[in-house]
Amino acid sequence: MPSPIKEKADPRRSSEDKRAAILRAAIKVFARKGYFSSKVADVAAAAGIADGTVYLYFKNKEDLLHSIFDRAMAEFIEEGRREIESIASPAARLRRIAELHLEKLGADRDLAVVFQVELRGSTKFMREFSAAGFSEYLGIICKTIEEGQRAGEFRGDIKPIIAGKILYGALDEMVTNWILSKNDYQLPPMAGEVMKIYSEGMTK
């Protein structure tokens, strides 16, 4: 049994902690000032470290943005898979995905801003993100739709890839509207609203 006294002695723990702290600071700063307007010095200050220290944990400013996406997406996908595997019905699984999507981003407004706004500021990013975790996420949605079609829960005259994009697009718009909205309402409940139309459109 490892001695808790040596807590600081585990370099991995400490290093990961600092990395995470910088990332949290970056999310906050990027969300408030925008990626291009944010200075690396702002992020460092928000994280309570020296400017140069950022570069011990991240290759450059762009790497910060990438890492925010990678980390959040990986977490989200892992969490999503875990939640979903225990749900039998594809239709119910899809509904749960929608809920998780809005719960996750609804729980962290800064992260949502980075996802909805900052990550879309360039085709370069967009392309890379499409290629990366995003397409994996869309893949999970599509697979669920296919299963629903095979199970007879969803109509079979619709291409899963298109149905998937439609759901994603609808949810995405909900999030974007939420972060731009002045009056603050709860985001997660919107999942039900979306599914009210979507599942009806998919069933018949």
Add this chain to the structure above:
Amino acid sequence: MPSPIKEKADPRRSSEDKRAAILRAAIKVFARKGYFSSKVADVAAAAGIADGTVYLYFKNKEDLLHSIFDRAMAEFIEEGRREIESIASPAARLRRIAELHLEKLGADRDLAVVFQVELRGSTKFMREFSAAGFSEYLGIICKTIEEGQRAGEFRGDIKPIIAGKILYGALDEMVTNWILSKNDYQLPPMAGEVMKIYSEGMTK
């Protein structure tokens, strides 16, 4: 018969022409290099004018982006209203809006890139756009949905504003996917795909 020699004599026409030319150049440049990576000098070069001349027609670089949006949005909305007013059924009107949305952006890839990517690079822009033409566009969609509900064509248990966002989000996602896609397919036909699900979900 108007003398072609005097063509330049109409200052307004000439001025508007040059303004439009600069805007076209800006759309091209922004779409290819991204707004932040584009230099005002690039736009000037693409328009075949001197750098300083840009400032005779636009307040600054940001004004170029704004003007691209304003102009395209105004055109789109005007065109949309004209097309729609002759269509009796709200359901058919909504379908026509979806078609127009994808036709318009599908016809000008550069403009689509600016709309889907460059205009979203900052919360500042996003907020302003929401406040501007975008909410007017969403308003048209919502109004049509409301009319459809009153006419009994659409189910009444759904809030028009949410149904509107869902449609917009789905269409928006179609456009984004299209511009990021390597294989070039036709965008307008996707309107049918979207409506196949959406109208079913709205009807019942």
Add this chain to the structure above:
Amino acid sequence: MPSPIKEKADPRRSSEDKRAAILRAAIKVFARKGYFSSKVADVAAAAGIADGTVYLYFKNKEDLLHSIFDRAMAEFIEEGRREIESIASPAARLRRIAELHLEKLGADRDLAVVFQVELRGSTKFMREFSAAGFSEYLGIICKTIEEGQRAGEFRGDIKPIIAGKILYGALDEMVTNWILSKNDYQLPPMAGEVMKIYSEGMTK
């Protein structure tokens, strides 16, 4: 006959003037603070222009150093050739080259410092300079020695390329010692001292 009233209208003249002024400023600054310690801003300030203006005339800081060398070397070689062609005897020509070498650098201490010190701070520069004007200069010396050998003025048992390097090395050392020396003496007379030994060694 061009009107002198439009003096400023000749952009080439004006542009070349400013380029030369920046180069002069760079020589001064580099000589006093050293190339690596000099800031581009220092050069700009010394030239009485804004920092950014330097980049309208030179690619970057390194280009300043290159240009100093290129320009001075081209001037020197051209001047040298002109002076030499009217001298019949190869031995006298060689003597004149030695004199010119020390006259040129002895007339501009800052330029001499840049040549003797700053230009040698990296193998990269050294290699490039060797490949460039420097080898042309050495070529002129060697050719003169060869002609002297053919004319029977110089002994024939010595490789011209080596004899050339020896002369160049001796002169170069005179210049280096001169710029490092605190007590200021005249550099040009050293040419005679060098030739007193060198020509004796070459003759016999």
Add this chain to the structure above:
Amino acid sequence: MPSPIKEKADPRRSSEDKRAAILRAAIKVFARKGYFSSKVADVAAAAGIADGTVYLYFKNKEDLLHSIFDRAMAEFIEEGRREIESIASPAARLRRIAELHLEKLGADRDLAVVFQVELRGSTKFMREFSAAGFSEYLGIICKTIEEGQRAGEFRGDIKPIIAGKILYGALDEMVTNWILSKNDYQLPPMAGEVMKIYSEGMTK
């Protein structure tokens, strides 16, 4: 019989070894990347130690360069004096000095690069080096020339200090050319070539 186990026990020996190892690493790194482009971390890595350890043996980066010069110069001068004292004729002594100069640097290309290129990158260094070992070295050459003049081996109408610089300059140029040359030839034989001219010029 000294126990090899206790080898590390002699702190002076061990300490000097490490100092020497760092210096060797610095010579290699500086020669390949140039002094200004080399990082202290590069030197530490080449020496197989931690970055901070360099500062236990040297004051700072500049001290590394200084120490390379001091150490090599001291070695060279000591070795030179020893070799020379047993040679009777000043002319032969001078010849031996020239040979040693090229043998020493010709045996360690990296050291030669540092001496010919990196040590000359700033007037500050140059001045300090002049004041230090370099002038001592030149002093030995001059003294030998004086002795040659008194012995009637060398002509008396030449200032020893100038004759010394000429010889040094010629040898120096040989070394510089050698390190910049792509085709690798032997440097020491060039001593003979130099002396073929020089001694003839000095004798008469």
Add this chain to the structure above:
DNA sequence: AATGAATGAGCATTCATTCAT
């Protein structure tokens, strides 16, 4: 003695904008 994580000063370069012509 040795480590290496953290520091933070320092700087070349870009580019939106201006304005004299």
Add this chain to the structure above:
DNA sequence: TATGAATGAATGCTCATTCAT
């Protein structure tokens, strides 16, 4: 109107050096 030379503010990143362990 149009030009384009000149401006100068603004910033990401490096790396020599320190110091707690």
